[in-house]
Amino acid sequence: MSDVTTSEGLEWATARGMGALAEKMGIEFTEFSVERSVGTMPVEGNTQPVGLVHGGAYVVLGESLGSMSANLHAGPGRLAVGVDINATHTRSATSGVVTGVCTPIHLGRSITVHEIVISDDQGQRCSTIRITNLIKDAPKAQ
Template identity: 35%
Template sequence: MTESNSDVIRQVREHEDVGFGGVIGLEYRDVSPDRVVVTVPVGPHLHQPHGIVHGGVYCAIAETVASVAGSVWLGGEGRVVGVNNSTDFLRAVTEGTLTATGTPVHRGRSQQLWRVEIADDQDRVVAVGQVRLANLQ
């Protein structure tokens, strides 16, 4: 890992409680250039009117995980922005803890593609996201 990657990882951990991640209780479990794992406790604050996790929460978790992973991989060479997010919802969740794992599909000079699997407490995949990032230099 380069010094630039170490700096980005430190910055991610320092700002864990800030912004969207802080609002939903997102906690980073593993942060590296090749994989990011987060957990999110599920409660009524994440539910849609029918008492299940709102689909937008899954999309936002996928975007967050992919963006952090892409930033760590890119290191000090620039920054990333999301340009497409396609997330499929596979299973309803009402309570427990979600675990999201982001891994690279493609990492190139101008763009990256990350796959984010979100699982429930029983390790069942409940949503799968694919996020394309643009590398800004």
């Protein structure tokens, strides 16, 4: 499905839904294709007690982008599921919105690897996330 445009990808992602956790965290996709996906998340409501974005919140944004991108690549009748994720946090956002940009490192028939760079409103990198997804046949409806 590498020929999917951003508008087609956004339609697909909207129809599929991002899941309850991503919705609770205020994550929104602004670009969505196999080659590049972008999403935002508000800092407010996703912080540690000291007012910094929680590291787990960065990971939720990264996994939302990476897993959804892998599922778009997998195509109809296939399902991508996360098997590995890691994150390195290098800066802390304290206000505004953070933006995640997801790009593929490897797009195979059975494995995908994506890198997600999350930046603050000033364009400073806050976290770098790498996710690996396994692609398999989707369960048959009963």
